[in-house]
Amino acid sequence: MSGTEQVRELQVELGDRSYPIYIGQGLLGRFGETAEKHGLPKKSPILVVTDEAVGSLYLERATASLAASGYVVASHTVEAGEQAKRLESLGDIVTTALSAGLDRDSTIIALGGGVVGDLAGFAAASYMRGVRFVQAPTTILAHDSSVGGKVAVNHPLAKNIIGAFHQPEFVLYDTETLATLPPREVRSGLAEVAKHGLIRDREFTAWCETNAEKLLAVEPDALSYALREGCAVKAWVVSQDEREGGLRAILNLGHTIGHALEAVAGYGELTHGEAIAIGMCGSARLAERLGFAAEPVYEPTSRLLAKLGLPTSLPSHYDTGAIMEAMMHDKKFRGGQMVFVLPKAIGEVDIVKGIPSEVVKEIVESLK
Amino acid sequence: MSGTEQVRELQVELGDRSYPIYIGQGLLGRFGETAEKHGLPKKSPILVVTDEAVGSLYLERATASLAASGYVVASHTVEAGEQAKRLESLGDIVTTALSAGLDRDSTIIALGGGVVGDLAGFAAASYMRGVRFVQAPTTILAHDSSVGGKVAVNHPLAKNIIGAFHQPEFVLYDTETLATLPPREVRSGLAEVAKHGLIRDREFTAWCETNAEKLLAVEPDALSYALREGCAVKAWVVSQDEREGGLRAILNLGHTIGHALEAVAGYGELTHGEAIAIGMCGSARLAERLGFAAEPVYEPTSRLLAKLGLPTSLPSHYDTGAIMEAMMHDKKFRGGQMVFVLPKAIGEVDIVKGIPSEVVKEIVESLK
Numbered sequence: 055m056s057g058t059e060q061v062r063e064l065q066v067e068l069g070d071r072s073y074p075i076y077i078g079q080g081l082l083g084r085f086g087e088t089a090e091k092h093g094l095p096k097k098s099p100i101l102v103v104t105d106e107a108v109g110s111l112y113l114e115r116a117t118a119s120l121a122a123s124g125y126v127v128a129s130h131t132v133e134a135g136e137q138a139k140r141l142e143s144l145g146d147i148v149t150t151a152l153s154a155g156l157d158r159d160s161t162i163i164a165l166g167g168g169v170v171g172d173l174a175g176f177a178a179a180s181y182m183r184g185v186r187f188v189q190a191p192t193t194i195l196a197h198d199s200s201v202g203g204k205v206a207v208n209h210p211l212a213k214n215i216i217g218a219f220h221q222p223e224f225v226l227y228d229t230e231t232l233a234t235l236p237p238r239e240v241r242s243g244l245a246e247v248a249k250h251g252l253i254r255d256r257e258f259t260a261w262c263e264t265n266a267e268k269l270l271a272v273e274p275d276a277l278s279y280a281l282r283e284g285c286a287v288k289a290w291v292v293s294q295d296e297r298e299g300g301l302r303a304i305l306n307l308g309h310t311i312g313h314a315l316e317a318v319a320g321y322g323e324l325t326h327g328e329a330i331a332i333g334m335c336g337s338a339r340l341a342e343r344l345g346f347a348a349e350p351v352y353e354p355t356s357r358l359l360a361k362l363g364l365p366t367s368l369p370s371h372y373d374t375g376a377i378m379e380a381m382m383h384d385k386k387f388r389g390g391q392m393v394f395v396l397p398k399a400i401g402e403v404d405i406v407k408g409i410p411s412e413v414v415k416e417i418v419e420s421l422k
Numbered sequence: 423m424s425g426t427e428q429v430r431e432l433q434v435e436l437g438d439r440s441y442p443i444y445i446g447q448g449l450l451g452r453f454g455e456t457a458e459k460h461g462l463p464k465k466s467p468i469l470v471v472t473d474e475a476v477g478s479l480y481l482e483r484a485t486a487s488l489a490a491s492g493y494v495v496a497s498h499t500v501e502a503g504e505q506a507k508r509l510e511s512l513g514d515i516v517t518t519a520l521s522a523g524l525d526r527d528s529t530i531i532a533l534g535g536g537v538v539g540d541l542a543g544f545a546a547a548s549y550m551r552g553v554r555f556v557q558a559p560t561t562i563l564a565h566d567s568s569v570g571g572k573v574a575v576n577h578p579l580a581k582n583i584i585g586a587f588h589q590p591e592f593v594l595y596d597t598e599t600l601a602t603l604p605p606r607e608v609r610s611g612l613a614e615v616a617k618h619g620l621i622r623d624r625e626f627t628a629w630c631e632t633n634a635e636k637l638l639a640v641e642p643d644a645l646s647y648a649l650r651e652g653c654a655v656k657a658w659v660v661s662q663d664e665r666e667g668g669l670r671a672i673l674n675l676g677h678t679i680g681h682a683l684e685a686v687a688g689y690g691e692l693t694h695g696e697a698i699a700i701g702m703c704g705s706a707r708l709a710e711r712l713g714f715a716a717e718p719v720y721e722p723t724s725r726l727l728a729k730l731g732l733p734t735s736l737p738s739h740y741d742t743g744a745i746m747e748a749m750m751h752d753k754k755f756r757g758g759q760m761v762f763v764l765p766k767a768i769g770e771v772d773i774v775k776g777i778p779s780e781v782v783k784e785i786v787e788s789l790k
Contacts, residue, residue, distance in 0.1 A: 148584055152751060182583060184586070316522045
């Protein structure tokens with residue numbers, strides 16, 4: 055990258071599928087030069103997939119930069135929100151891709167949050183059995199999904215159940231786009247940032263608590279630092295276990311309960327970050343209840359999340375039976391056993407198998 | 423494999439994704455022991471995907487064998503025919519998979535022809551981002567799709583445009599199922615068998631011509647030999663180039679024109695084998711017209727195909743403009759250039775780029 059602004063860079067190490075993440079102010083305006091640097095072919099059209107909310111603000115900026123570098127660019131805009139992540143949207147993207155003449159040397163770019171990234175990424179993974187993919191995240195939450203190559207769409211019965219592993223060529227993270235995020239989305243994104251600290255970095259966890267106000271105020275330096283540290287934790291885990299053979303599952307801290315809450319709430323009522331914040335509190339309680347935690351984990355976890363403006367308990371009208379049912383459908387259960395990621399300490403987690411469902415039910419109740 | 427019947431075996435060499443193809447009479451009745459031999463987990467349910475035509479004849483035989491070995495087996499039946507190969511069918515399979523409790527250690531089995539193989543294979547590739555896959559082909563044509571791991575569904579604008587590469591654990595080819603094939607499907611399947619000879623095996627091509635009557639009569643020994651030889655050619659090519667970087671494209675002999683004919687005809691009017699038979703005649707003519715062929719190729723190609731009961735010319739009502747248009751949409755075109763697989767001799771082909779579309783148009787006209 056050239057230019058005078060500071061650009062933080064992080065390399066995700068995955069052998070011949072390694073790729074860099076660029077984080078900095080104004081990077082969308084340098085999309086074209088970055089694409090050239092990474093050798094995206096100019097003979098084949100590029101398709102930018104975005105949603106209505108992000109597209110109206112940033113699509114022009116991204117495509118103008120690419121066009122200025124000599125790329126032929128088409129775009130496809132989906133509705134904003136989780137409901138765009140379905141098989142029908144994939145079919146619609148392919149319609150646009152075919153009409154725009156995308157071939158095997160083409161690139162599909164995701165410009166947006168995690169929903170757009172997952173959807174466009176699955177389109178890139180499956181269009182002609184796989185074309186190049188680039189991520190341009192526009193939310194804090196997407197720092198998580200921009201590392202690791204997990205892409206998917208939802209099914210009415212389960213989230214992220216139809217997908218692939220497909221690594222991007224590079225990730226272009228323009229922190230300017232975060233300034234326009236609604237406060238609730240900022241908080242939701244910070245839940246995943248906090249998760250990465252809780253998983254593997256005690257020091258960064260403490261830093262997040264100290265700097266919670268700056269983060270909530272979307273202060274560029276603090277945010278840029280937090281995004282890079284969050285990405286670094288995830289990148290380390292993914293580089294150890296690209297295909298989720300074992301270790302990678304630690305990234306699911308808070309997600310077993312969290313996904314169930316989202317399913318029961320109906321997609322969209324709880325944000326993803328809110329759901330996993332409650333889920334992380336549940337995991338901490340479970341770790342203490344089972345005697346797995348070597349130090350108090352619930353109090354510091356819930357204190358950090360509360361400082362980040364996130365919920366730490368469950369709205370009382372949620373039905374425990376429905377939540378348990380939703381967990382049974384979750385793809386993190388193998389052969390009927392209940393598996394959880396539990397904190398041993400702040401900054402250290404492990405995967406614990408064979409947890410009795412009655413204990414889980416008790417914890418879910420205790421979160422109300 | 424145990425038992426007294428002769429089982430022909432062929433290993434597809436793909437490093438840690440290598441797998442065997444078993445070809446023989448009555449193999450569906452030994453599905454359970456083969457699954458055990460390959461270590462398919464018994465704790466996780468298996469889903470057999472089939473179509474109405476095949477399922478009514480063979481589903482019970484396959485599931486009974488698996489159940490006898492202690493597997494929990496669910497099934498999903500799609501309508502017979504190419505129209506089942508669409509995204510909606512994938513969603514339906516996932517509904518069944520979730521209801522049956524399939525998890526990451528589960529296996530999806532394709533019991534049927536190429537359509538079922540491609541659809542169930544894409545389901546296996548994308549369900550939970552990939553579960554185990556087994557092919558049990560019940561057509562001659564499927565000897566082709568059972569090697570190489572290319573799986574996909576169609577889009578209204580293009581065939582096989584949404585898919586993945588996903589190798590099976592093993593292929594179980596029960597030649598008894600071929601006895602119930604309609605004569606037109608036998609001929610269609612033999613087109614792909616002949617294609618494999620024309621690509622790389624002059625001797626096998628001659629054998630096919632000599633034994634055309636036995637093959638058309640579905641004589642078990644002849645057919646079993648032909649399937650193994652056909653699979654062997656394809657397996658050799660695929661093992662050299664799993665992800666279709668270059669060489670693998672030679673398998674598309676006859677497919678550029680063939681796919682266009684299928685698209686123009688509407689899926690189903692021409693069988694796939696009929697379409698590529700005409701396509702291979704076109705490629706042979708094109709090779710002679712461009713001076714690429716080192717010996718006469720059109721006459722022996724069309725003679726072989728005619729002996730196998732296949733069409734060698736184009737129905738005159740087909741619109742040349744529409745065929746050309748369909749070829750432009752074909753994913754085998756990179757950056758707008760026309761690319762064809764052309765025979766240099768019988769049993770030897772190569773990929774030829776930069777062919778002027780006017781010459782292709784002339785050849786299409788000459789096929790009428």
